[in-house]
Amino acid sequence: MKWVKGLALMAGVVSLAACGNEQADEVSEDNPLNVVATTSMIADLMETIGGENVSVEGLMGPGVDPHDYQPSTSDVNAMSEADIVAYNGLMLEERFVEVFEQLDERGVFTIVMADALNEGELLDPEEDEENLEYDPHIWFSVSHWETITAYAADQLSEKDPDNEDYYQENAEAYLVELGELRTYIEERIEEVPEQSRYLVTAHDAFQYFGEEFNFEVVGLQGLNTQTEAGTGDISQLADFLVDNEINAVFVESSVSPRNIEALIEAAGSRGHEVVNAGELYSDALGSEEDDAETYLKMYRANIDTIVDGLAD
Incomplete structure (x- = not known):
């Protein structure tokens, strides 16, 4: 194409x-x-x-x-x-x-x-x-x-x-x-303990994934990336990470990472270490170089990133 x-x-x-x-x-x-x-x-x-x-x-x-x-x-x-x-x-x-x-x-x-x-x-x-x-x-x-x-x-x-x-x-x-x-998705998800099945991302693009595969999904921004996250949103989500012992969050290929970086910093100020566990494809596929240029490849890449980030 x-x-x-x-x-x-x-x-x-x-x-x-x-x-x-x-x-x-x-x-x-x-x-x-x-x-x-x-x-x-x-x-x-x-x-x-x-x-x-x-x-x-x-x-x-x-x-x-x-x-x-x-x-x-x-x-x-x-x-x-x-x-x-x-x-x-x-x-x-x-x-x-x-x-x-x-x-x-x-x-x-x-x-x-x-x-x-x-x-x-x-x-x-x-x-x-x-x-x-x-x-x-x-x-x-x-x-x-x-x-x-x-x-x-x-x-x-x-x-x-x-x-x-x-x-x-x-x-x-x-x-x-x-x-x-x-x-493939179902088999890989089994590697993630049920209590660790939280997907925290830059914006709220993964609710259908969460509904279908039993993940709790939280997006820092809303469904529309034009909705900016404020300091109150970041602070509230940082508390959520601490309360639920969530140690991994994800950036997205089509969204600036700055809010996730601010979230990680806010969690750290609370004495809770959180890592950026990788980049997910949300509103667009990846490139051939990334081996994520089709829907099938994109979804497999996302699942691998999610599971590898949460299974540890």
Whole structure:
């Protein structure tokens, strides 16, 4: 896949009205569907299911935070000219709202990952957070990602019915891999004593993981990285670390480490040693160099980091 980057968003939304996204009649390896995906997780999924019949452009590369990513003019143009635009929804891509509305008005074919899930499957924010009705970090539930995989295959089949069997076969093969991932997660988590299953991170991105695999998850910032942690938040969480004898916390690849560093210092001032146990991938995949450029690799890397940090 390739990552699209460009200048700041200016008149891009207006330009949607002037752009076309006509699709050729026959889709093939030589004439693939042009798919634009917002996050790296979604780009990976669309490439996995679409295979040789799609050309995927990802707007946000490794380490990019989707909560405050501002779409550029080139991003808007890419979406307006795409056969399919795939995005997360639930206000994860908060600065894209106006663009998404314009795409809908123009009838651009969109695949919204959150539409695969029922409201009862979505987690409410731990606290009131502006603009967020539900926790948008749905990819950290492997079960939800399985549901989303099947949904994305159905949507691709709707757009390109001649290749339905191909998309469904790719999805079925990927579901097997997701099942293997789940087994790996469950086996590795057994190495962590139950009383040590606390995941303290820079922002509150891992609640779906905690719900599915029985971890208590605490984020220093809220669900949205634009919500800053104050000294009171850091002090309160430092007390929580002391009270629960938590000795390891984690930074994130798409969030500044400064608040976690302040948390470690605050715990130390209380006579409680806490270490930075490693970096987790939260709102974006890693790079090929990090061996975390796919959803499967990213999740395994996270589990290894979590278990290695907490099992000692």
